[in-house]
Amino acid sequence: MSRFTIGEQDFMLNGKPHRILAGALHYFRVHPDQWADRIRKARQMGLNTIETYVAWNMHAPTPDTFDTTGGLDLGRFLDLVAAEGLHSIVRPGPYICAEWDNGGLPAWLFGSGNPVIRSSDPVYMNLVRRYFEQLAPILVPRQIDAGGPIILVQIENEYGAYGADKDYLQELVELNRQIGLSVPFTTVDQPEPDMLDNGSLPGLHKTGSFGSRAKERLATLRQHQPTGPLMCSEFWVGWFDHWGAHHHTTAAGQAAQELEDLLAAGASVNIYMFHGGTNFGFTNGANDKGVFQPTVTSYDYDSPLDESGHPTAKYWAFREILARYTELDEHDVPAAKEEACSLELPLTQELSLWDYFDATADWTGSQELTSTDAMGHYSGFSVYRTQVQASAQAVLEFEEVRDRAQVFLNRQHVGTLSRDQKETSLVLPAHSGGTLEVLLEDQGRVNYGPRLGEPKGLIGSARLNGVPLKNWQVSPLQLLAGGPVSQAFDGVPQQQVEVLAGPVFARATFDHPVAGDLYFATHNWSKGLVWVNGFCLGRYWARGPQQTLYVPGTLLKPTGNEVLVLELHSATRAMVSFVAEHNLGHTES
Structure with missing residues (x-):
């Protein structure tokens, strides 16, 4: 040896x-x-x-x-x-x-x-x-x-x-x-x-x-x-x-x-x-x-x-x-890159995130806000909810948002709070009340420095016009494996989708008879996730710089590939585009 x-x-x-x-x-x-x-x-x-x-x-x-x-x-x-x-x-x-x-x-x-x-x-x-x-x-x-x-x-x-x-x-x-x-x-x-x-x-x-x-x-x-x-x-x-x-x-x-x-x-x-x-x-x-x-x-x-x-x-x-420091065979080199194919296809099914969530929610109740960690959910998305009654001047405030919160009142979107923008409050519609829901995204845990290990979710207190909001429920949104979402499309009618009003899932199928990688173009989309054949490629976001997602060719098969998209906001053109080149965005120069 x-x-x-x-x-x-x-x-x-x-x-x-x-x-x-x-x-x-x-x-x-x-x-x-x-x-x-x-x-x-x-x-x-x-x-x-x-x-x-x-x-x-x-x-x-x-x-x-x-x-x-x-x-x-x-x-x-x-x-x-x-x-x-x-x-x-x-x-x-x-x-x-x-x-x-x-x-x-x-x-x-x-x-x-x-x-x-x-x-x-x-x-x-x-x-x-x-x-x-x-x-x-x-x-x-x-x-x-x-x-x-x-x-x-x-x-x-x-x-x-x-x-x-x-x-x-x-x-x-x-x-x-x-x-x-x-x-x-x-x-x-x-x-x-x-x-x-x-x-x-x-x-x-x-x-x-x-x-x-x-x-x-x-x-x-x-x-x-x-x-x-x-x-x-x-x-x-x-x-x-x-x-x-x-x-x-x-x-x-x-x-x-x-x-x-x-x-x-x-x-x-x-x-x-x-x-x-x-x-x-x-x-x-x-x-x-x-x-x-x-x-x-x-x-x-x-x-x-x-x-x-x-x-x-x-x-x-x-x-x-x-080559100056080790022996190399000048003929033993990687094969030349083959251009990836371009492909565009319509999304033919859509499913409201709320319909999927209502069928899969697993609620935990508490008087005060609790982190997602406290319920054993450590990545991705969660939903918080409580009941509110808004006065003429209604300001909703959270002590801390980790990391991004889309706020809904009776399933109508009223605003988004982002940790990176240090946003913690927004105005609710006057003289309204009902079910307040917060779609919370953990955007990735800090990997360097003293903030390692911090819990995620809505942290600390929540107030409406300065009065504490109590009686919360929280549930994970199970997304990492695309299989359950795919199964939720069973029975959803096939029809060409024109636009997407999020949060919504959309689905399409395609053939890929020529082996090789693909690049999913995100320029038509706002923010969300993509799965191919049940495998989560990751997040996209219109703010960039990244404009395409890498699709390993080893995920693909000649016929019957499935692509699922979760669009959190909106898409004016509900088409899936695969392009020939990876685009990681603008540089400083």
């Missing part, structure tokens, strides 16, 4: 110096039928290692489950890495950031005895221990000294930017060893003195996270770690996008020069991201540094391999640089 160690100046593979040329590829952001293709293209670019986070919250949606099937089959993913002749770096957290919902921490965690996250708090560590014990059968037999691909495991993630609990880091080290991990352990932090000091331990190998000024930042890293190989284990070659902002890009030539500077300095590298993938469903995270900013559905990241798995100009520029 092979052996991987950390030497005085180099990583050592079977006693010989070894440079890690890695790329980040998150299995949970890529359809599992596409894993092998993306891994192969990493090798073809010149990489010898695949790095992935492990998303605890995806594997453990409830305290009593740990799912490793389908797109969560981490063992199969690692086996595919090994089959391509590559090594693997695994970053199991438990916190991963990654612009991922709640930074990968399960939302139920925060209701389990009030744990103090990312600390040596015993309640938290007991839950982390169970998570790592569940990972052990996957990771331990796939280490390099057992014939597998794993050469490094990371402890926590950029911890120096969050805390300085050395006992916590030490407990994580001991826990990783106790479950049977024997490969070297690393940490990663931005090359700032305080972060490097707080985020690691003497026995852990420090690595850096940065995207520019490589020589300067490697020098800082060396000051804090006099021996051992230098490594940028998050070499940022792009960035992520927020709704309402621009699409981030970096010039291929500039990124390639930064990579050249890094490698010329003798360092190892992990390109973040090699292939970004997609925040399918409700998996996107958010930032809140005074303004709430949810991350878009695409996680393209302006990577060398784009969201749909095709090489970009950055891919070829990086391949040229990497």
